[in-house]
Amino acid sequence: QKEVEQNSGPLSVPEGAIASLNCTYSDRVSQSFFWYRQYSGKSPELIMSIYSNGDKEDGRFTAQLNKASQYVSLLIRDSQPSDSATYLCAVMDSNYQLIWGAGTKLIIKP
Amino acid sequence: EAGVTQFPSHSVIEKGQTVTLRCDPISGHDNLYWYRRVMGKEIKFLLHFVKESKQDESGMPNNRFLAERTGGTYSTLKVQPAELEDSGVYFCASSQDARPLHFGNGTRLTVT
Numbered sequence: 001q002k003e004v005e006q007n008s009g010p011l012s013v014p015e016g017a018i019a020s021l022n023c024t025y026s027d028r029v030s031q032s033f034f035w036y037r038q039y040s041g042k043s044p045e046l047i048m049s050i051y052s053n054g055d056k057e058d059g060r061f062t063a064q065l066n067k068a069s070q071y072v073s074l075l076i077r078d079s080q081p082s083d084s085a086t087y088l089c090a091v092m093d094s095n096y097q098l099i100w101g102a103g104t105k106l107i108i109k110p
Numbered sequence: 111e112a113g114v115t116q117f118p119s120h121s122v123i124e125k126g127q128t129v130t131l132r133c134d135p136i137s138g139h140d141n142l143y144w145y146r147r148v149m150g151k152e153i154k155f156l157l158h159f160v161k162e163s164k165q166d167e168s169g170m171p172n173n174r175f176l177a178e179r180t181g182g183t184y185s186t187l188k189v190q191p192a193e194l195e196d197s198g199v200y201f202c203a204s205s206q207d208a209r210p211l212h213f214g215n216g217t218r219l220t221v222t
Contacts, residue, residue, distance in 0.1 A: 004152075036213075043201055043213040044153070088153070097166065098143075098211065102152040 002027040004091050006101035015110050019076040023089030023101055026070070032092035033065055033072045037085045038103065044088055048074060079108045112136065114214035116202050122220045128190040131217045133202030135184070139212075141165075141205045142185050144177060148198035156200075159185060192221045 003026040013019040021035075032051055036044035050056045050063040050072065062075040072091075076083055089101040115134045123129050135142045144156040156175070157167040161182035170177070174193070179185040189196055199218050203211035 034211075043215045045213070046211070097155055097158065099155075100145075100153040 002091075002093055002099045004089055004099050004101040006087075006089050006104045008102055009105040010107050011104055012107045012109060013079050015079055015081060015108055017079055019079045019083065019106055019108070021074040021076075021087050021089075021104050021106065023072045023074075023091075024070055025072070025089075025091045025099070027091065027093050027099070028067075028070065029094050030091045031094075033063070034090040034092070034098070035061075035063060035072075035074045036088040036090060038088055039085045076106075081108045081110055084108045114202055114204050114212050116200075116214035116217050118217060119215060120218045120220075122222065123192055124222055125194055126191045128188065129192055129219060131187045131189075131200055131202075131219070133185045133187070133214055135202070135204030136206075136212055139204035139206050140182070141207075142179060143203045143205075143211060144185070144187055145201040145203065146198050147201065148195075153201065156187070189219075192219075194221050197221045 005024045035048040037047050038044045048061050048063040050065045053065050056063045060077045064073045084107050086103040086105050088103045090098045117132045121129050140161050142159040145153045147153045155169040158165040159179045162179050176188045197220050199216045201216045202214045205211050
């Protein structure tokens, strides 16, 4: 069974620090990886997508992918209280279906 | 561009009743997905439409759930009869080709 694993948290990070969120996946042939942010009571919002090994940067966000280790991470630099949310890792399988992690709750403390 | 819209935003029904959820995808998106998240659990795939055809309905929990997508536009998800364990948030998402999904705001279903 294909799985995506995330630490449920909560992960508490001081304002201005770097938040590091991690995700591992079981399906070795996965090619597309996504990070979604979900505020309480709201729908998931796509913040990053990554398709090849290495780092991809977009503003304060950096996604990192290591296919050999089946590991994808999200770094948030200069963390802000507004970054407090649940971050969902999603992996697209060979049938173009998304397999979701349970999410990591991130708390940025002022 | 208008996003994915879902209706209603919240529905409270009694066990045994019927509820129909609606999703309007982003215009031009052939792919439409239904997902569900129950309290404290991860988002689970229900089914996938490509235009009006069901591409994959392996995630549908049982035959009390019926999804349709008439004319390849909006989709409905009917639960009949609803059970307590059907409570959760039902998300619809759409995409074009294999691009990332765009989600609607979800319908929070409460079965009492």
